[in-house]
Amino acid sequence: VQVVESGGGLVQAGGSLRLSCAASPIDRRMDNINMMAWYRQIPGNQREMVASITVGGTTNYADAVKGRFTITRDNAKSTIHLQMNSLEPEDTAVYYCTADVTTLLFGGPPDEYTSWGQGTQVTVSS
Numbered sequence: 001v002q003v004v005e006s007g008g009g010l011v012q013a014g015g016s017l018r019l020s021c022a023a024s025p026i027d028r029r030m031d032n033i034n035m036m037a038w039y040r041q042i043p044g045n046q047r048e049m050v051a052s053i054t055v056g057g058t059t060n061y062a063d064a065v066k067g068r069f070t071i072t073r074d075n076a077k078s079t080i081h082l083q084m085n086s087l088e089p090e091d092t093a094v095y096y097c098t099a100d101v102t103t104l105l106f107g108g109p110p111d112e113y114t115s116w117g118q119g120t121q122v123t124v125s126s
Helices: none
Strands: 004-007 009-012 017-024 031-041 047-053 059-061 069-074 081-085 094-104 113-114 120-125
Touching: 004 094, 017 031, 017 094, 017 120, 031 069, 031 081, 047 069, 047 081, 059 069, 069 120
Parallel strands: 009 120
Antiparallel strands: 004 017, 017 081, 031 047, 031 094, 047 059, 069 081, 094 113, 094 120
């Protein structure tokens, strides 16, 4: 499954950005996309989970973004969005989208893995 992010950019503190992510199955009959999520990484730091959403719509947020960020999902299109409001300079990072995938295989157990996008830069100026 290929994962592609879009929507990053430069914004002033207090502003908003909307990130989008599309997961493209190789074979829709065999690839099942499960939980999808956004992570971010500041240079020199570990990647941290920002928000996640299940197929059923259950969401989870990092404490640092609760009340400011909203994750949504369109299962028909295998896409997720991250609406980021009241952005702060501390939100500056490369944001990555992930998709947990289960691929059905003939004659064997399913293959489970997490596919990562290339990342999109978000910069919040003070």
